[in-house]
Amino acid sequence: MRRTTALFAAALFAATALTACGTSEPTSSSDASDAAAQPVSLTDGRNKKLDLKAPAAKVVALEWGAAENLVSLGVMPVGVADTKGYTNWVTAAKLDPSVKDVGTRGEASVDAIVALNPDLVITTTDEAANTIAQIEKAAPVLVIRGADAANAIPQMKTNLEMIGTAVGKAEQAKQINADFDKAVADGKQKIADAGKAGEGFTMADGYKQGSTISIRMYTTGSLLGAVTTELGLKNGWTGAGDKDYGLAQTDLEGLTKLKDGNFLYIANKNDGGDVFGGDLAGNAIWKNLPFVKSGNVHRLPDGIWMFGGPKSTEQFIDATVQAVTS
Structure with a gap:
C-alpha cells in the first residue's frame, strides 16, 4: 500500500x-x-x-x-x-x-x-x-x-x-513501487538472457493435516503467479482459482496432469515443514511426475511471504530467477 x-x-x-x-x-x-x-x-x-x-x-x-x-x-x-x-x-x-x-x-x-x-x-x-x-x-x-x-x-x-x-x-x-517495477524488468531480462523465456512453471505450497496432504496452486490470478508470468514464464496450471487470492486446491493426483517445467514451491521449516521434499519424497506418484524426474523441482528460500507487498515479492523474483536460470 x-x-x-x-x-x-x-x-x-x-x-x-x-x-x-x-x-x-x-x-x-x-x-x-x-x-x-x-x-x-x-x-x-x-x-x-x-x-x-x-x-x-x-x-x-x-x-x-x-x-x-x-x-x-x-x-x-x-x-x-x-x-x-x-x-x-x-x-x-x-x-x-x-x-x-x-x-x-x-x-x-x-x-x-x-x-x-x-x-x-x-x-x-x-x-x-x-x-x-x-x-x-x-x-x-x-x-x-x-x-x-x-x-x-x-x-x-x-x-x-x-x-x-x-x-x-x-x-x-x-x-518502492517503482523499484518493484525495475526488479520485474531486470528479472525478465535475466531469464531472457539465459534462454529461458517462455518456459513453463507451476507454483505451489502444501500442508499436511493428519495423513492428508493438501496442495495449493498459484494460478495466473495469484500475486506470485502474475509476477512469474510478468517475468516471461508460462503458468502450466490452467485451472481457475478463487476470486481474491487466485489459489486453487488440488492433491497429488491433481499434479499428474502437469507437463514438465519448473515446479516452484514455498515451504517453511518453522511452520508446516516441507511436504514436497519430505512427505512426498518417497511417493511413487510424486517420483514419476515429469518435473520431478527431470530435476526441475525448486524449493524457494524460507521467509518469503506469498501475499505480501513489493519487498516480499522482490525476494520472490530474485529466488525465482535464480532457480530458473541456474
Missing part, C-alpha cells in the same frame, strides 16, 4: 539569499512539521472515506502484508497480529522486538489493540465486519483489499500507496 525534511540552517541560508536577491518569501524551519501535521483524507478498500487529523504514527496492523508495507515505509507498527508467525514468514521487513502481539490474524484481540492507543488500525476486507466495528469505536480503521485475482499486481501497489498516504509517506510508496 513518505517523508519531507527541512534543516533549520538551510532554511536560514535560503531566506537570507532570497532576501538579498529581492525574490520571494523565506522558508521556515516549521514548514516540515507543519506539513507533517496536515490532515489526511482517503477512501479505503470499502469505498469508505477516512479522515485523519494528521498522518498516523502509532499504527496497528492486523494483516502481515500491511505490517510489511509499514516497515518498508519506515513506520514500525506498535502492534501486529501474530508476531511469531510474521517473523517466520516475512523476512523482507523485520519487526522490532518492541512490537506488541495483538492476537491472531482473523481473530485479533480488540482489548489488546485498544490498549496500544493507536492513531490507526489497518486490516483487510477479509476481517469480520463486527470486529472492524468494535475497533472503530476506539480508533480509525483503514481497510485495504487483501487481494484481487483480476488485478493482483495493481492491487498490491494500491495497498502500499493507500498505507503510504495514511502515514504521510506517499512519495516513498511510489518509489
Whole structure:
C-alpha cells in the first residue's frame, strides 16, 4: 500500500539569499512539521472515506502484508497480529522486538489493540465486519483489499500507496513501487538472457493435516503467479482459482496432469515443514511426475511471504530467477 525534511540552517541560508536577491518569501524551519501535521483524507478498500487529523504514527496492523508495507515505509507498527508467525514468514521487513502481539490474524484481540492507543488500525476486507466495528469505536480503521485475482499486481501497489498516504509517506510508496517495477524488468531480462523465456512453471505450497496432504496452486490470478508470468514464464496450471487470492486446491493426483517445467514451491521449516521434499519424497506418484524426474523441482528460500507487498515479492523474483536460470 513518505517523508519531507527541512534543516533549520538551510532554511536560514535560503531566506537570507532570497532576501538579498529581492525574490520571494523565506522558508521556515516549521514548514516540515507543519506539513507533517496536515490532515489526511482517503477512501479505503470499502469505498469508505477516512479522515485523519494528521498522518498516523502509532499504527496497528492486523494483516502481515500491511505490517510489511509499514516497515518498508519506515513506520514500525506498535502492534501486529501474530508476531511469531510474521517473523517466520516475512523476512523482507523485520519487526522490532518492541512490537506488541495483538492476537491472531482473523481473530485479533480488540482489548489488546485498544490498549496500544493507536492513531490507526489497518486490516483487510477479509476481517469480520463486527470486529472492524468494535475497533472503530476506539480508533480509525483503514481497510485495504487483501487481494484481487483480476488485478493482483495493481492491487498490491494500491495497498502500499493507500498505507503510504495514511502515514504521510506517499512519495516513498511510489518509489518502492517503482523499484518493484525495475526488479520485474531486470528479472525478465535475466531469464531472457539465459534462454529461458517462455518456459513453463507451476507454483505451489502444501500442508499436511493428519495423513492428508493438501496442495495449493498459484494460478495466473495469484500475486506470485502474475509476477512469474510478468517475468516471461508460462503458468502450466490452467485451472481457475478463487476470486481474491487466485489459489486453487488440488492433491497429488491433481499434479499428474502437469507437463514438465519448473515446479516452484514455498515451504517453511518453522511452520508446516516441507511436504514436497519430505512427505512426498518417497511417493511413487510424486517420483514419476515429469518435473520431478527431470530435476526441475525448486524449493524457494524460507521467509518469503506469498501475499505480501513489493519487498516480499522482490525476494520472490530474485529466488525465482535464480532457480530458473541456474
